[in-house]
Amino acid sequence: MDRVRSANLTPALIASAALHVAAVGAGFIVWPHDTPTVLMKASAVPVTIVTSAPVADIRPAVEADVQETAAVPEPTPEAVPAPPAPVQAAPAPAPTPKVAPAPAPKPKPTLDLDALAANLPKPKPQPRRPALDLEALAANVRTPPQPRAGPTRANAAQGPARVETDTKARPAVGAAQGLSGSEIDALRSKLIKLWNPNCGVEGAANVLIRVEMRLTPDGRVIEAVDLDADKNQSHPVLSAASARALSAVARGQPYSELSRDTYAFWRDIIFTFNARDACR
Amino acid sequence: MRPGSLFAALILPFALALAVLSGSASPATAAVEVNINQGNVEPLPIAIPPFAGRDQRSQNVGAQLAQVISSNLQRSGFFRPLDPNSFIERNLDVSVQPKFEDWKVINAQALVNGSVTTEADGRLRVDFRIWDVYNGQQLQGLQFLSTPENWRRIAHKISDVVYKRLTGEEGYFDTRIVFVAESGPKTARVKRLAIMDQDGANPSYLTDGSYMVMTPRFSTTDQEITYMALRADSARVYLFNIETARQETIGDFPGVVFAPRFSPDGAKVAFSVDRAGNSDVYLMDLRSRQSTRLTNDPSIDTSPSFSPDGTRIAFNSDRGGSPQLYVMNADGSGARRISPPGSGRYTTPVWSPKGDFIAFTKQTGGQFHIGVMRPDGSDERILTTSYLDEGPTWAPNGRVLMFFRETEGGASRLWTVDISGRNAQLAPYPSAGSDPAWSPLLK
Numbered sequence: 153m154d155r156v157r158s159a160n161l162t163p164a165l166i167a168s169a170a171l172h173v174a175a176v177g178a179g180f181i182v183w184p185h186d187t188p189t190v191l192m193k194a195s196a197v198p199v200t201i202v203t204s205a206p207v208a209d210i211r212p213a214v215e216a217d218v219q220e221t222a223a224v225p226e227p228t229p230e231a232v233p234a235p236p237a238p239v240q241a242a243p244a245p246a247p248t249p250k251v252a253p254a255p256a257p258k259p260k261p262t263l264d265l266d267a268l269a270a271n272l273p274k275p276k277p278q279p280r281r282p283a284l285d286l287e288a289l290a291a292n293v294r295t296p297p298q299p300r301a302g303p304t305r306a307n308a309a310q311g312p313a314r315v316e317t318d319t320k321a322r323p324a325v326g327a328a329q330g331l332s333g334s335e336i337d338a339l340r341s342k343l344i345k346l347w348n349p350n351c352g353v354e355g356a357a358n359v360l361i362r363v364e365m366r367l368t369p370d371g372r373v374i375e376a377v378d379l380d381a382d383k384n385q386s387h388p389v390l391s392a393a394s395a396r397a398l399s400a401v402a403r404g405q406p407y408s409e410l411s412r413d414t415y416a417f418w419r420d421i422i423f424t425f426n427a428r429d430a431c432r
Numbered sequence: 433m434r435p436g437s438l439f440a441a442l443i444l445p446f447a448l449a450l451a452v453l454s455g456s457a458s459p460a461t462a463a464v465e466v467n468i469n470q471g472n473v474e475p476l477p478i479a480i481p482p483f484a485g486r487d488q489r490s491q492n493v494g495a496q497l498a499q500v501i502s503s504n505l506q507r508s509g510f511f512r513p514l515d516p517n518s519f520i521e522r523n524l525d526v527s528v529q530p531k532f533e534d535w536k537v538i539n540a541q542a543l544v545n546g547s548v549t550t551e552a553d554g555r556l557r558v559d560f561r562i563w564d565v566y567n568g569q570q571l572q573g574l575q576f577l578s579t580p581e582n583w584r585r586i587a588h589k590i591s592d593v594v595y596k597r598l599t600g601e602e603g604y605f606d607t608r609i610v611f612v613a614e615s616g617p618k619t620a621r622v623k624r625l626a627i628m629d630q631d632g633a634n635p636s637y638l639t640d641g642s643y644m645v646m647t648p649r650f651s652t653t654d655q656e657i658t659y660m661a662l663r664a665d666s667a668r669v670y671l672f673n674i675e676t677a678r679q680e681t682i683g684d685f686p687g688v689v690f691a692p693r694f695s696p697d698g699a700k701v702a703f704s705v706d707r708a709g710n711s712d713v714y715l716m717d718l719r720s721r722q723s724t725r726l727t728n729d730p731s732i733d734t735s736p737s738f739s740p741d742g743t744r745i746a747f748n749s750d751r752g753g754s755p756q757l758y759v760m761n762a763d764g765s766g767a768r769r770i771s772p773p774g775s776g777r778y779t780t781p782v783w784s785p786k787g788d789f790i791a792f793t794k795q796t797g798g799q800f801h802i803g804v805m806r807p808d809g810s811d812e813r814i815l816t817t818s819y820l821d822e823g824p825t826w827a828p829n830g831r832v833l834m835f836f837r838e839t840e841g842g843a844s845r846l847w848t849v850d851i852s853g854r855n856a857q858l859a860p861y862p863s864a865g866s867d868p869a870w871s872p873l874l875k
Contacts, residue, residue: 331464339466347471348541352510352852353601354788354831364463376567389600395564395571396476399541402566420463429469 331410331417338409343423347400351431355389359427361397369415371407379422397425475512476598478505479540479565481519483548483558484526490548493583497558500587501544501594504605504631507848508595508832509855514540526559535565542571544594556580560590562597572597584633585874592873604827605630608871609834610648610657610674611846613637614864623866625659627674630827630870632860638674647691650869652740652785653698657869658682660690669703671718682716683723691734695742702726702736702745713747713764726764737783737790738762739807746770746781746790746807757781757792759807770809780823783807785872786830789851793822793835802835804851815853820844825870834859836866 350356361384365376376398384390401423410418480502483494498516505511521534526547535543546560561573574593576586585606592603613626613635625638625645639645648659655674660667669692672679682692687707694701699718704711711732716723727733731751738745746759752769757778760767771778776796783790789804794814800821805812820838827833831851838844843864849856859868 336464336466340468343466343468344470345472347468348474348476349471350476350510350599351471351473352831352850352854353599354786354851355600387600388596392598392600395567395598399564399566403536403541418464422463422465424465424467425471426467426469427471430471431473 331414335410335418339407339421342404342407342409343400343425346403347425347430348396349425349427349430350392350396351427353389353392356393356427356431359390359393359425359431361390361394361425361427362422363397363401363425364420364422365401366420367405367407367410367415367418369412371405371410373402373405376401393425393427397423400425475506475510476541477514477539478511478542478544478594478598479514479519479535479538480505480544481516481522481524483546483560484524485548487550490550493556493580494546494548497546497548497583497587497590498544500584500631501591504588504591505594507631507857507860509850510595510599514538526561529568529570530563530565532563532565532568535563540565542594542598544590546590550580551577554580556583556586558583558586558590562594584629588629588631601831602829602873604829604832604870604873606874607828608874609846609859609861609868610638610650610659610871611836611861611865611868612645612648614844614866615641625657625672626865628861632862635861638672647867648869649693650871651694651698652696652872653694655871655874656694656698658692658694658701660692669701671701682718683721685714685723691736693737695738696740697742702738704734704736706732713745715762715764724764726760727767728764735780737781739783740785740787744807746783748779748781755779757790757805757809759790770805770807772809772812782824782826784826784830785828788830791824791826791833793824802833802849804833813851813853815849815851816847816856821847823867825868827870828872834868834870836868838866 349359362379363376364379366374368374378384378394378398381394384394480498482491482498485491485494502513506513518538520537521531524530524545526545530543530545543563543565544560545563546558549557549559551557555577556579557575557577559573559575562571563569564571572593576589578586588606591605595601595603595605607630608627609630610625610627613624614621616622622641623644623646624641625648626635627638628635644662646660646662648657650657657672657674658669659672660669667688667690668681668684669689670679670681682689682701682703685705687705690704690706692701692703700715701718702713702715705714710730711734712728713726713733713736714723715726726736726745727747727749729749729751731749733747733749733751735748736745737747743762744759745762746757748755749758750756755777756769757771758767758769770790771792776794778792778794780793781790782792788806790807791802791804794801794803799817800819801814802816802821802824803812803814815833816835818837819840821835824833824835832848833851834846834848836844837847844866846859846861846865846868847856848859
């Protein structure tokens with residue numbers, strides 16, 4: 153047996169074994185600096201996924217009973233729970249969120265303009281499409297409307313004295329001779345306080361929003377529209393600016409600084425919100 | 433002549449003429465026009481009540497959502513979230529129109545309400561709506577779903593939607609910041625690569641501090657960064673995928689490699705190589721690993737930053753005698769100085785993701801500034817001034833910058849400032865940090 157062992161342990165075998173050991177050992181040697189994935193320890197912080205889903209199952213908001221013309225809302229705590237809209241089946245998830253359906257259109261305010269106008273002192277608001285009254289027309293020719301006395305006449309005739317009543321406003325102011333300069337000043341002052349232009353966004357300096365509002369004789373807003381809504385709604389910055397301008401107009405009501413005597417002259421007012429100057 | 437003809441011939445023209453005259457003189461036919469060319473510029477008052485939930489767990493998440501959204505919007509400087517204690521209407525149902533009069537009383541101009549629901553599969557569903565209080569209109573309504581532990585990301589996504597709808601600008605809240613977290617004494621500073629949400633939440637170290645890290649930069653396309661690792665005997669630039677932790681060096685160069693930055697498509701990295709005091713800008717294609725030398729000047733050319741369309745590179749060079757900003761074509765041709773002469777030393781140019789500005793660090797009169805200028809060098813605006821402000825990085829909407837500020841003898845801290853310079857504030861990371869890099873919006 154010993155002879156067999158000694159016969160197998162030849163120098164060649166020993167050398168071969170040593171070479172194998174050396175080869176295996178070499179595999180465990182770390183060569184410095186050349187393998188960055190070994191040198192650098194770093195940990196992973198995966199992004200967690202938020203799956204977007206369609207929003208069709210968001211039920212449209214149910215309109216509460218909004219009294220548009222009420223000066224002070226009636227205290228109705230917990231008393232007017234609107235009936236819940238019908239529940240729709242939850243849809244399958246989809247990759248992108250959608251805009252929820254807008255709430256149902258508001259009920260038109262039940263404002264009786266005719267009745268209000270009938271209670272007003274002169275001048276009465278003119279109907280939009282008056283019937284042709286030859287006698288009245290002839291009377292108008294004989295006695296065309298005269299500018300009212302007071303500061304308004306001077307302003308209309310000579311143009312605005314202040315920068316705010318710029319050239320664009322002149323013809324309109326001239327036409328609305330029933331509005332005094334102080335009334336226009338009061339309007340401006342009110343809207344300056346209420347308009348919050350977002351001057352920090354890119355493109356704010358180019359924002360110019362025109363809002364036309366129609367008022368009740370007691371100065372409440374019946375309707376206010378962005379005259380350039382089509383253009384503005386397609387641009388995020390202008391769309392946001394439009395909402396802010398409309399908000400300012402809504403916050404300004406009631407426009408009690410306007411005399412009921414001259415309602416016919418200020419039933420429709422166009423505000424031009426000029427961020428070019430405001431954000432300077 | 434028939435009677436009708438007589439009327440037509442004699443009366444009608446007269447009547448029409450009268451009608452024209454009368455119409456032109458009628459005051460009621462023209463609307464009064466009033467020009468408003470001043471405003472009351474202030475953060476928008478916004479109400480964000482806790483989102484509703486049917487069970488206690490959902491209510492807790494709903495309260496946290498409202499809190500995170502409020503904090504995000506407040507930090508932007510564009511919004512003033514109102515104190516929830518002032519709210520009159522409570523327990524809002526997202527399916528029912530709010531009582532706007534209650535919100536007008538506290539002068540909330542916008543209202544964000546929502547609800548939290550746990551789906552049958554365990555996912556969190558968050559519905560929310562944005563309301564214009566004074567016009568009584570819904571501006572937007574969306575829904576997000578995710579696993580419950582992702583509620584913070586949902587809050588950031590909602591913040592982005594609100595921000596965009598009410599300002600018109602893209603949001604930047606669903607993002608992360610990679611930066612160098614610093615600890616220990618100045619003589620033995622430990623600098624680790626770290627990451628956090630843009631609001632400072634979920635801070636985490638990416639490296640263990642056994643080697644120094646510098647200038648991490650985010651890819652604009654995915655969750656990959658490139659950064660410089662500095663060891664006692666080597667300096668290398670690495671690519672590191674944050675999600676998988678896979679990283680690799682961009683290669684070995686004779687000299688010190690530094691200031692790496694991705695191209696807009698993420699396929700290339702521009703960087704500087706310093707050899708015996710001469711630094712030049714190189715560009716490497718990450719697929720072929722072929723590099724091209726873009727500048728060849730005996731001065732220091734460094735800090736390359738691509739324009740968002742990839743056609744130009746802004747960089748910093750002292751070839752004119754002092755560090756100034758230059759812009760060259762992406763192939764290295766046509767280099768020209770954009771920083772104004774004689775007004776200080778300009779470094780670290782970073783092109784805005786929108787392409788309209790280049791941010792920089794400026795040193796003048798012993799002070800440091802963060803500023804921006806147009807790519808042609810015009811319209812320079814200094815946004816900050818301090819003992820040491822450096823290293824600006826853009827939020828993905830190109831309206832907000834993060835940088836680091838060091839006070840005399842103090843540690844460096846992360847700060848943010850908007851592009852107007854009006855809203856500078858300490859970033860919500862409580863410890864020392866430097867070299868921030870803002871991620872793109874998460875996907």
